[in-house]
Amino acid sequence: MAVATAAALLAALGGALWLVSRRFVGSRAQRLHGHGDPALMHGKTVLITGANSGLGRATAAELLRLGARVIMGCRDRARAEEAAGQLRRELAQAAGPAPDAGGAGELIVKELDLASLRSVRAFCQELLQEEPRLDVLINNAGIFQCPYMKTEDGFEMQFGVNHLGHFLLTHLLLGLLKSSAPSRIVVVSSKLYKYGDINFEDLNSEQSYNKSFCYSRSKLANILFTRELARRLEGTNVTVNVLHPGIVRTNLGRHIHIPLLARPLFSLVSWAFFKSPLEGAQTSIYLASSPEVEGVSGRYFGDCKEEELLPKAMDESVARKLWDISEVMVGILK
Ligand SMILES: NC(=O)c1ccc[n+]([C@@H]2O[C@H](COP(=O)([O-])OP(=O)(O)OC[C@H]3O[C@@H](n4cnc5c(N)ncnc54)[C@H](OP(=O)(O)O)[C@@H]3O)[C@@H](O)[C@H]2O)c1
Ligand SMILES: *[C@@H]1O[C@H](CO)[C@@H](O)[C@H](O)[C@H]1NC(C)=O
Ligand SMILES: *[C@@H]1O[C@H](CO)[C@@H](O)[C@H](O)[C@H]1NC(C)=O
Numbered sequence: 001m002a003v004a005t006a007a008a009l010l011a012a013l014g015g016a017l018w019l020v021s022r023r024f025v026g027s028r029a030q031r032l033h034g035h036g037d038p039a040l041m042h043g044k045t046v047l048i049t050g051a052n053s054g055l056g057r058a059t060a061a062e063l064l065r066l067g068a069r070v071i072m073g074c075r076d077r078a079r080a081e082e083a084a085g086q087l088r089r090e091l092a093q094a095a096g097p098a099p100d101a102g103g104a105g106e107l108i109v110k111e112l113d114l115a116s117l118r119s120v121r122a123f124c125q126e127l128l129q130e131e132p133r134l135d136v137l138i139n140n141a142g143i144f145q146c147p148y149m150k151t152e153d154g155f156e157m158q159f160g161v162n163h164l165g166h167f168l169l170t171h172l173l174l175g176l177l178k179s180s181a182p183s184r185i186v187v188v189s190s191k192l193y194k195y196g197d198i199n200f201e202d203l204n205s206e207q208s209y210n211k212s213f214c215y216s217r218s219k220l221a222n223i224l225f226t227r228e229l230a231r232r233l234e235g236t237n238v239t240v241n242v243l244h245p246g247i248v249r250t251n252l253g254r255h256i257h258i259p260l261l262a263r264p265l266f267s268l269v270s271w272a273f274f275k276s277p278l279e280g281a282q283t284s285i286y287l288a289s290s291p292e293v294e295g296v297s298g299r300y301f302g303d304c305k306e307e308e309l310l311p312k313a314m315d316e317s318v319a320r321k322l323w324d325i326s327e328v329m330v331g332i333l334k
Pocket of ligand 1: 050053056074141144161188247248249250253
């Protein structure tokens with residue numbers, strides 16, 4: 001009896017130690033970019049969608065630290081101002097009492113609801129009036145496996161926000177990106193694209209709704225969009241690349257219900273195995289700032305390295321058809 005209890009205790013202790021060591025070894029193994037050059041992004045303007053939370057917030061913090069002027073495109077002004085305030089305080093603390101030597105960047109909050117084409121248009125109109133240049137656009141905002149909902153314009157929410165809202169945003173900002181070239185577009189997708197398909201006959205999921213399928217479909221659309229855009233941008237010095245961040249501890253799972261009793265276990269597992277937002281944001285930061293990817297376009301990245309795509313994400317005819325239909329859906333007339 002005593003032996004069994006001791007064995008159980010030892011196993012539990014061993015398990016806990018293993019989790020802790022995994023956690024710390026895991027974070028050390030992450031490549032942290034840009035730490036060598038605090039002025040890498042000096043003089044550059046970066047727009048990040050969904051920058052008040054998770055990966056977007058971590059990306060904003062790091063690019064700010066590298067000297068960028070960071071525009072946070074967020075749907076909720078109060079949440080965005082709160083995040084911006086925290087980021088400014090963290091930056092000031094990191095700089096310490098010494099006067100600002102490196103010239104850290106600047107944060108600007110702007111309202112952008114990707115579930116509303118009217119909001120996307122108003123946002124871009126203001127941005128184009130106020131900003132003389134745009135060096136990097138990071139299409140980061142996303143919504144994950146929500147119940148069936150429609151955007152203001154009647155699109156299925158995940159396709160509408162993750163793909164169509166960003167499609168219109170990118171279209172409206174492309175002129176400014178071109179005049180600021182060399183410039184970059186970074187698209188945040190997910191490995192879950194593998195379980196999606198572009199079912200052209202029901203893009204708004206009016207016939208049936210499967211929230212996992214729709215998330216995957218929107219993330220596949222992110223990749224097809226990137227590849228078609230890269231093709232269209234050849235010779236402009238505007239590059240566009242897409243990435244998956246891995247599994248990251250963020251607010252993305254807000255629509256996923258975890259039973260009360262399972263929550264402590266979920267927290268432990270996510271603490272031990274999921275990336276922190278800063279770890280997860282490394283590939284976004286890399287693609288936005290590293291000289292290593294100067295001129296590289298149309299590629300898919302994970303952990304700051306190029307990765308292969310399934311054939312369905314490289315299908316040029318599907319990419320073109322999706323592009324044409326997206327233009328009609330967001331009302332771009334040629
Ligand atoms: N976390 C992961 O494991 C993981 C894995 C693969 C891919 N990703 C991708 O990473 C990206 C960032 O997600 P995250 O994990 O950082 O999640 P998060 O913490 O939930 O952040 C998502 C951001 O998107 C914003 N957003 C949602 N709907 C919006 C809308 N209609 N208009 C404007 N902004 C909107 C959110 O704003 P509010 O705060 O106002 O809601 C939030 O700022 C997403 O594209 C996601 O698909 C994440
Ligand atoms: C929903 O979609 C996912 C991913 O495409 C699939 O694995 C699952 O079987 C689907 N569920 C139903 C009920 O069809
Ligand atoms: C792209 O950049 C190269 C090298 O800086 C330059 O020679 C070329 O004129 C640029 N092309 C355009 C279209 O801006």
